Amino acid sequence: MKEGLKVRRLLAVATALSPAFLPALAQAASQDEEVTALRREIREMQRQMRDEIRVLQARIARDEGRATPVTAGHAAVGAPHVVHAHRWAGGPLPAIGEPQGPAATRRPRTDAETRLVTPEGPIPSWAEIRAASARDETVQVGGMRIGFPAGRPTISSQDGAYSFSIGLTAQGDLGGFIGAGPKRGEANGNFNKFTQNARRLRIYFSWRYKDWVANVTPEFGSSSVDGSVSLFEANMNYTGLHHTTLTVGYFQPRMEEESAERASSFEFLERPTIVDLVRNLAGGVARFSVGGEHYENRWQAAAYFTGQKFGDRNKDTTITDSQTGAVARIVGRPYVSKDIDVHVGAGATSAFKVNQNANGRNYTFSDNMEVPLGETSLLTSGALTNVSQIWAAGPQLAFRWRNFLLKGEYYHVGVERGHNAGATPLPSLNFDGWYVAANYTLLGRGRAYNVKSGAFTTPGVEHDFDPARGEWGALELSGRWSVTDLSDVANQGGTGVNGDQQTVWAGGLNWYPNQHFKFMLDFDHFIVTRSKGVSGGVDLLGRTGNAVAGRVQATF
Numbered sequence: 001m002k003e004g005l006k007v008r009r010l011l012a013v014a015t016a017l018s019p020a021f022l023p024a025l026a027q028a029a030s031q032d033e034e035v036t037a038l039r040r041e042i043r044e045m046q047r048q049m050r051d052e053i054r055v056l057q058a059r060i061a062r063d064e065g066r067a068t069p070v071t072a073g074h075a076a077v078g079a080p081h082v083v084h085a086h087r088w089a090g091g092p093l094p095a096i097g098e099p100q101g102p103a104a105t106r107r108p109r110t111d112a113e114t115r116l117v118t119p120e121g122p123i124p125s126w127a128e129i130r131a132a133s134a135r136d137e138t139v140q141v142g143g144m145r146i147g148f149p150a151g152r153p154t155i156s157s158q159d160g161a162y163s164f165s166i167g168l169t170a171q172g173d174l175g176g177f178i179g180a181g182p183k184r185g186e187a188n189g190n191f192n193k194f195t196q197n198a199r200r201l202r203i204y205f206s207w208r209y210k211d212w213v214a215n216v217t218p219e220f221g222s223s224s225v226d227g228s229v230s231l232f233e234a235n236m237n238y239t240g241l242h243h244t245t246l247t248v249g250y251f252q253p254r255m256e257e258e259s260a261e262r263a264s265s266f267e268f269l270e271r272p273t274i275v276d277l278v279r280n281l282a283g284g285v286a287r288f289s290v291g292g293e294h295y296e297n298r299w300q301a302a303a304y305f306t307g308q309k310f311g312d313r314n315k316d317t318t319i320t321d322s323q324t325g326a327v328a329r330i331v332g333r334p335y336v337s338k339d340i341d342v343h344v345g346a347g348a349t350s351a352f353k354v355n356q357n358a359n360g361r362n363y364t365f366s367d368n369m370e371v372p373l374g375e376t377s378l379l380t381s382g383a384l385t386n387v388s389q390i391w392a393a394g395p396q397l398a399f400r401w402r403n404f405l406l407k408g409e410y411y412h413v414g415v416e417r418g419h420n421a422g423a424t425p426l427p428s429l430n431f432d433g434w435y436v437a438a439n440y441t442l443l444g445r446g447r448a449y450n451v452k453s454g455a456f457t458t459p460g461v462e463h464d465f466d467p468a469r470g471e472w473g474a475l476e477l478s479g480r481w482s483v484t485d486l487s488d489v490a491n492q493g494g495t496g497v498n499g500d501q502q503t504v505w506a507g508g509l510n511w512y513p514n515q516h517f518k519f520m521l522d523f524d525h526f527i528v529t530r531s532k533g534v535s536g537g538v539d540l541l542g543r544t545g546n547a548v549a550g551r552v553q554a555t556f
Contacts, residue, residue: 114445114460114474117150117515117555119167119204120252120262122293122452125239126211130160151516151556167204168556169264171221173197173372173549175522180545182538189376189538191545198226199372199551200263211240219285225374231286231310246292253283253291253304253327255347256409257396260329260455264555267439268508269522270370272482273379274433277365278392278411282325282349286310289327299332300454308355318358325351331396331454341449343398343407343456350391361418363387364493365431365486369526370504371547378526378543379502381486382493382533386426389416398456403446405456410434429492431499433484444474444512458512465513474512481505493533500531500539520551 138147145156156163177191201220206213217232235249254260258275270276283289283306291304308322331345354361365381391414398407411433417426439447445460459474486499493499508522523546530542 109460109462111445111448111460113515114462115448115515116265116458116461116512116518117152118262118264118457119152119169119202119555120264121450122295123213123215123237123239123245126160126208129163129208161210163208165204165206165208167206168554169200169202169204170554171199171201171263171551172553173199173269173551175371175373175547175549177371177373177375178546178548180543180547182543183541185537186540186543187537189378189536189543191375192373195373197222197224197373199223199269201226202232211238213237213239223372224368233286234310235289241294243296244292244294247304248290249288250286250310251289251304252285253287253289253302253306255279255283255302255327255329255349256411257331257343257345257398257407257455258409259283260453261457262453264518264553265456265458267437267476267478267510268370268480268506269520269549269551270368270372272409272433272435272437272480273367273370273484273502273504274411274435274482275409276367277433277484278347278349278394278413281390281392281413282306282323282351283327284309291327295452295454297451298334298336299330300451301330303328312355316355316357319355321353321356323351323355324353325349329454333449333451336449339402341398341400341456343396343400343449343454345396345454346394347396347409347411348391348393350389352389354387354390360385361387363390363415365413365499367484367502369502369524369528369545369547370482370506371522371524371549373547373549375547376534376536376538378528378531378534378539379484379486379500380493380531380533381429381431381499382497382531384415384417384429384493386418387415388418390414391416400447400449400456403441405439405447406437407439407456408434408436427489427492429488431484431486431488433482435480435482437478437480439476439478442475442477443472444476447476458518459510461512461514473514476510478508478510479506480508487529487531497533498531499533500529500542502529503527516555518551518553518555520553522549522551523547524549 138145140158143158145158145160147154152165152167154163154165174196176194180191182188198221202217205216214236216234219230219232222228231250233250233252235247235251238246252259256275256279258266258271259279287309288307289304291302293300293302304327306325306327312322313319327349329345329347331343333342334344335342354363362383362385364383366377367379368375368377392411394409394411396409398405413431415429415431417428419425441447441459444462447456447459450457459476461474463469463471465471465473482504483501485501487501488499490498503526505525506522508520511519525546526544528539528543531539
């Protein structure tokens with residue numbers, strides 16, 4: 001009876017109040033969609049914040065080596081770690097991103113992270129770019145990602161299909177010659193006691209759409225005297241095939257181990273003389289090229305069909321038939337271990353025909369004393385006339401044991417002469433040259449093998465230069481002996497003009513405070529035999545001398 005009375009009272013109260021509450025309930029129902037949408041926005045904001053937290057945690061883990069790894073499976077459901085702020089009580093402000101306290105440690109860099117940044121390295125495929133982008137520090141702005149992978153400013157689309165990047169190589173040289181004066185009866189020549197030269201000033205512009213890459217790199221430096229602007233490269237590339245890059249355009253095809261190292265990674269300021277001569281037969285900077293290269297873990301191969309150099313017909317407007325040629329290289333690593341690397345290979349190049357101008361098809365071999373300060377070039381073959389073909393080939397060997405690296409290359413050069421009807425036959429010529437270089441890394445990780453380029457790269461900087469922590473970067477000591485002989489037959493360069501021979505003994509010290517900067521100091525002693533082919537009577541009796549030169553370098 002009591003229970004029934006309670007039920008009737010409740011029904012009466014509900015009936016009386018329903019006219020007042022039903023409109024409110026209807027209004028609440030109409031707002032459900034807005035509330036749901038708002039909750040979705042809040043959840044999306046929370047997801048984005050969790051993503052940002054994971055990025056920050058990954059950056060801290062990389063820079064300091066002391067953050068707890070965050071897995072994708074738990075980050076979305078785990079509660080965020082909250083650090084409460086405290087009022088600053090004076091004293092030095094903490095440095096953001098730096099370890100704090102005596103127990104703080106820094107994560108050692110991986111071997112790849114310790115190496116000097118090389119802007120001219122092999123072009124990565126789109127798959128490699130996507131994998132690297134997942135680890136790089138990037139900021140998302142609208143539909144774009146902005147970051148600095150390897151220190152290079154890069155803008156890309158959200159999916160990474162489109163990207164644009166800018167790189168830099170800046171090399172400034174200074175130094176001079178000692179004891180390089182003439183003998184009695186000779187002219188002085190240009191051997192400045194102290195001067196400077198902007199050796200390489202290259203700004204790399206790179207556009208990418210997935211596996212298609214276009215590169216344009218102006219050159220503001222010079223191998224002799226700065227002050228002019230030229231082109232280093234302008235080419236298009238495809239990287240979609242496994243470990244393969246196909247290239248067309250103005251490019252630098254490489255057939256020697258020394259050039260494969262790239263200019264920013266050299267042990268000395270310049271390549272050995274014989275390498276410089278043979279690479280420019282059908283290769284060299286800004287050479288029109290069509291070809292490609294492929295690498296595996298134990299070998300690398302490259303081949304290019306080549307044409308003229310950028311600017312050839314501008315320098316000589318009488319050229320009526322341009323050069324064609326080819327460059328090829330194959331190298332391997334027959335033995336590899338933690339402490340040992342063995343490099344064996346061969347390179348070949350040929351100018352099937354050299355440029356023909358108003359004077360015919362002529363060619364002159366000439367080079368400096370491996371010091372790029374605008375000095376008079378003493379090495380020469382003399383002007384070789386009626387040249388039908390020039391070729392060069394030779395082996396390359398290298399051996400690394402821990403921090404010690406020994407390497408060398410030998411090249412034989414053949415010059416074939418034309419046989420015009422009624423003219424006196426001209427003899428074929430044979431030149432050769434070689435170098436042997438030794439290198440030891442005093443501080444940091446020793447030079448290591450790069451399978452993509454088939455060559456050795458720079459020492460590794462495990463920690464940036466920081467005297468307060470006892471970190472000094474990387475330091476290496478090098479020595480080199482190079483010989484180039486351009487003398488074969490009498491009067492090869494004309495009546496009374498013979499070729500000569502150049503020997504250079506070089507020592508060098510290189511310091512790397514971090515992965516972007518490099519300081520070099522070289523000492524060269526050169527010995528050149530006599531030749532009337534050097535203009536101005538500078539080398540009538542032979543010449544010896546010394547050079548001291550340094551370089552400051554930045555690469556991004």
